[in-house]
Amino acid sequence: MSRVKVGVIGVGALGRHHARILSEMDGVELVAVADAHAERGREIAAKHGARWVSDYRQLLPDVDAVSVVVPTVAHLSVAADFLRARIPVLVEKPLAHNVEAGQALVDLAERHQTLLQVGHIERFNPAWKSAAPWCREPKYIRAERTSTFTFRSTDIGVVLDLMIHDLDLVLSLANSPIRSVEALGIGVMGDHEDAVQARLVFENGCVADLTASRISPTA
Template sequence: MKPLRVAVVGVGHLGRHHARILGALPGVELVAVADSRPEQARIIAEGLKTRAVADYRELIGQVDAVSIAVPTVLHREVAGAFLERGIAAMVEKPLAGSPAEAEELVAIARASGAVLQVGHIERFNPALAALQASPIRPKFLSAERLAIYTFRSTDVGVVFDLMIHDIDLVLSLVDSPVRSVSAVGVGLFGDHEDVADARIEFENGTVANLTASRASYATSRKMRIWGTEGYASLDFGAKQATVVRPSEEFLAGGVDLEGVDLTQPSAIKEHLFGKVLRVDRVEPPTCDQLTLELQEFVAAARGEITPRVTGAAALEAVRIADRIVRSLDAHRWEGDAATSPALPAQAASALRGPHAWSRARLDRRSRATS
C-alpha cells in the first residue's frame, strides 16, 4: 500500500505527541512538522528525522492528511486551508471557537469531500468502552472535570477547554435534542471563565449536570450515569468503570433477606450489592487513547472507515458549549451590573469570591469597549 503522507501543524505540548505517534504508525510517512516557532519545529523534526517548516501553507499539495494542534482561534484558518484542497484533517478539540467557524469547517469538508475528524479523545477511553458493553439509557448524568491551571489554552475558557469533552460525551450518549441550557461560571486568571457549572435538559427529559474547573487543587475526570437499566460510574483518569444493575431476582419482584443481619450495615451492603444488585467492575487493559485516535484518523483518511467523531458531531458540541458560555456570561452575581453603582476602590478590593472575579471581568470588558 502506498504510504499515507501526513504532516502535523503545531508541535507544542500536544502536537509533538501527534507527530511522534504518526511517525511510528505503519504505512504512514511523516512528511514534515510545522510550527510558527521555527526552533520548536526544528527540534521536533530532528528528533523524528523529518522536515521542519514555519509556514503550514508550504505543506499544501505535499500531504494527503494533516493533524492540527494549534490554538483554537486558528482552527478555522489552518484547517480550512487544507480541507479546501480536499486534504483530510484531524483537528484537536474543540473544532472551533465559535459555532459560525465550526459550521464553516464542516461545510468546507462536505463540499470538498475531505475527511474531517475532531480530537475528542475521551471517545477512545476504555471506561467508555466498558459502558458500551453494558448499555444504559441515561436519565440523569453528572460529570466533573477538574484540573490544575497549566497556563495553556488561555485563548478559550474552561467550557471550550475542558467541559467540551463531557459535552461531546453526553451528546453521544443521549439520543434527543437539547431543550435548554443554564450555567454559571467565574474567571480567576483572565478574561475567560476558569470554573463553570452547567445544566443541560433534553427533550426526552434527560438531565445532565456538568462541572469543569482549571483552577482545582486536585484533578478529577469522572462521570456518573443513572438509567432504568442501572447505574454506571466512569473514571476517565483511571480508565475504569463500575456498572450496577438490578439482579434477575430483583427484576422478578423478589428480595430474599433470609439470613441477613439487618442490624449490621456491612451485612446489608454486602447483600444489597451482590444479591439484589449486580456489580460489575471493569478495568480494561491500559491503552494509549491518542494512538487509537490517530490510527482511526489514518484509516479514515484512506477511506476505510468513517471517524467516530465527525465534524458534524463536534459542531453540535461547539453549539452547546457556546450556549453555556452565553448563559454564564448573562448571569449576574449581585443584580444587573449595568445598573449597579460603581464600588469604591477600597470596597472592591475587600470583595471575595465570584462577585469580585465577575466584577473584575466586567470592568476589563468595559474598558476594552470604551
C-alpha cells in the first residue's frame, strides 16, 4: 500500500512536533517542510529525512495532505491554496483569528469537498477519552489552564491560544446551546488578552467557569 505523502508548513515551536510525529507514523511519508526561516527549515527537514522549501506553494504538486502550523493570522491564506487544490488540510488550533476567516475556511472546504480538520489534540487525550463517557449531563464544570509567557502565538490572545482547548471540551460535555457568556480579561504583554476568566451558562442549566492565563509565574 502506498504511503500518504504529507507536508508541514511552519516548523516553529509547534510545527516541529507535527513534523516529528508525521515522520514516525505508519503509512505516512513526510516529503517536505516549508518554512521561511531557512536555518530552522533545513534543520527540521534533515532531522526527518525530508526536503525543505521556503515557499509553501512548492508543496502543492507533491503532497496528499498538509499540516498548517503558521501564525494564526495566516491560516486562511495558506490553507486556502490547498483546499482549492482539493488537498486535505490539518490546521493547528485555533482554526482562524476571527469568525469571518474561520467561516471562509469552512466554506472553502465545503465548496471543494475537501477535508479540513482543526488540531484540537485534547479530544484525543487518553484521560479525556476515559472520563468523558462518565460525564453525562454535568451541572457544573470548572477548567483552569495556565502557563508562563512563552513569547509564541503573540498574534492572538489567550482565549484562542489556550482557553480554546477547554472551550472545545466544555461545549462537547454540556451538549447544549449557550444562554449567556460573562468574561473579564487583561492584557499585559501586548495588544491581546493574556489572562481571562469566563462563565458560560447553557440552556440546559449547566454552568462552566473557565480560567486561562499565559502570564502565570509557574505553569
